[in-house]
Amino acid sequence: MKELELVGPEPVAEPAGEAPRPPRAPRVHYGWVVVGVSLLVLLGSAGFRSTPGLLMGALHDEFGWSRGTISGAVSVNLALYGLTAPFAAALMDRFGVRPVVVCALLTISTGAGLTILMTSPWQLVLCWGVLVGLGSGSMAGAFATTISGRWFEARQGLVTGLLTAAGAAGNLVFMPLLAALVERHGWRTAVVLVSLCATAVAVPVLLLMRERPADVGQLPYGATSAPPPPAVDGSAVARSLRVLRQAAGRRAFWLLAASFAICGATTVGLIGTHFIPAAHDHGMPVTTGASLLALVGLFDVAGTIASGWFTDRFDPVRLLIAYYALRGLSLLFLPALLGESLRPPILAFVVFYGLDWVATVPPTVALCRRHFGPDAPIVFGWVLAAHQVGAAVVAGLAGLARDRFGDYDATWYAAGGLCAVAVICCAALRPRAPGPSTRAA
Template sequence: MTDTTETVPAASDTSPAPTRQRLHYAWVVAAVALVVLLGSAGFRSTPGLMMDALNAEFGWSHATVAGAVSVNLTLYGLTAPFAAALMDRFGVRLVVVCALLTISTGAGLTVLMTRPWQLMLCWGVLVGLGSGSMAGAFATTVSGRWFTARQGLVTGVLTAAGAAGNLVFMPVLAALVQNHGWRTAVVVVSLCATAVAVPVLLLMRERPADLGLLPYGATTAPPEPVLTGSALARSLRILRGAARSRAFWLLAGSFAICGATTAGLVGTHFVPAAHDHGMPVTTSASLLALIGVFDVIGTIASGWFTDRFDSRKLLVTYYALRGLSLLLLPQLFAGSLRPPMLAFVIFYGLDWVATVPPTVALCRKHFGPDAPVVFGWVLAAHQIGAAVVAELAGLVRDKLGDYDAAWYAAGGLCAVAVLLCLALRVGRAAGAPAAA
């Protein structure tokens, strides 16, 4: 009997030559998000650099200019949860482009202002709304949609870009204010906001499925999102559910203190406080820029730590160290740069927004798929805390003649944040419903 069985060639005889693995498009989206956050973040700090110039031209006090910053910070925070829902409803690209054009309009119109309410409207309302639409919800949405592996690291990188951009641009803007006037600085901000919209239009994509891909590191496709009702209704519905959770209030409270002790106090008042001690504005702005450089290192490292260690313990460590550094700060100011101040800048930079990756991770752990919107509300608390302290510190400076009381109070607030984080219990697995 003739054997008719075909002989199957060995795999090694027919296997194709190995091909180089293509770069996952998630990294392209993350790079675009980084450019947006880095480029747009520098716009929020400009009023703090213009305090002396506006005082000289219009006679506006520190508290008046800080009031515009306070409005900006408040709207920046309150916009974030709605922006996350709008991104789910209308797409990331449309929301981000509209936000950048809003910033450009608000900054550009300030060249015409002559009254404090106009500063409030342009820089407080318009720039606040635009910046808030690209706040932490943007970074959380991008990392959550496009990454399964490396979520903490990507969140840390994008968060660092947002905070570092806010600080690294300060020397450039300070030099423009000092050498060419504050109007030149705000025109540059307006033009940059428009330019940043270009890579968003060209390269941003909504979800991996749009390109036939899985999220980076995923082995199965995530479920299709089911969206019902308006973005406003969804944001409020998620807030109502999250507000029944003890974890939400502990996270929101600690993050409010984070905002108060960074953007509200140091980000807004460090330059004028240093100027009170005789330090040139360009030097103090350069120190804030150096904080931004070390913030990149600290926040990326925090993202790496968040993928590996208990997020609650990380937060306790970060707030405790921040509080100690703020208590020491009043003794470090001088008319020139000295080693102790440089040490503070490096140390504080490493801690600046290192709190964000573990806070985002805890939101994901406790609130699952709703985490981007929940983090938006937690971020709103962050910005409200920043807004309140930005205004109060300005009042302290006007009444007492210096900022010392504000620095000491901020150190005490960090101790409160430590207690709030210690009160957090281990959360449920991601995707579990929020407990009452």
């Protein structure tokens, strides 16, 4: 009987030398904490970029600068916002997201703060055009692409949509507040608030932002195995240019860049710049037109988040084809919808255009990942630069067309035609069916 007792079940205690059991996974994946910090950063970034439009009248009244001179600083800001993105993505790979974002926020804070001391137009170009443009461009779409790609294997489209929608939400949060400050307390109070907010946002970035899931002992959300370690070396500028050179040799890059340039042309460049004066040409008060444009921003939040959800479930090429086709049709009908007063048709246009405003971003990012893999954030940065170039070109051409023809009707029709071109570009991104020889092989 004693011998039988000796061969009983093994003791519960773990044998010496056995590896301890892994700790239980936390209930909330740390990627969502990083998303929360990123949302805060992008909310602020959108508010910082929206400020120059509010200052235009105040700077004209105080310094006597022409609106063309003030607009020149805004143009520099927009150009750098687009051109900085691919280099910022490479810098995040080379040095990390946290130091790049903190430096960008402090650059915005410095640029905005120094404007209270300016006395000449070149100082406005330097402070708000160059410094704020570089800082806000470092937190453009490439930042959202980097975060969603590093921290999420599943739900990448939804996260991209959330972070993209933060831009529109930032305008909704900051525009009314800053406008009230400019009206009641002067433009200097508004820019000081922007400077302080940029500095304050850097604090949670320093405390909570982490570079990769491995830093907190986790896998990317939805992943079953650890991703390969990043192989990043050399200069960030050299890498950005090298990725551009490699991407430029592929048809997919040019199709994505062309379609996204049309996206910028038909949103920021056309509707964002010329909708209010076009509505005023039809007798609508400026304040009413501005309210309609703000309503576009409100529905943009819902549309972009929904687009991210769709991107996780449907073919992004089909989504882009649908978005551009519907956008083009709505632009063709716009001349007949504008009038002196608010009517249901123009309200329907505003709601639809808001839902479609930057709904193109999540599927475009998904296609960059599909075609360019680990270099997708940098490639999307270059595609975003094309977006800004398209916006700048059409913003200028639409003004020339208004001067030449006396109205914007030709511009709306031409924009509808551009959307048809975008549909063709997106359709060309679909995988080609294999030929007979390929199937036989």
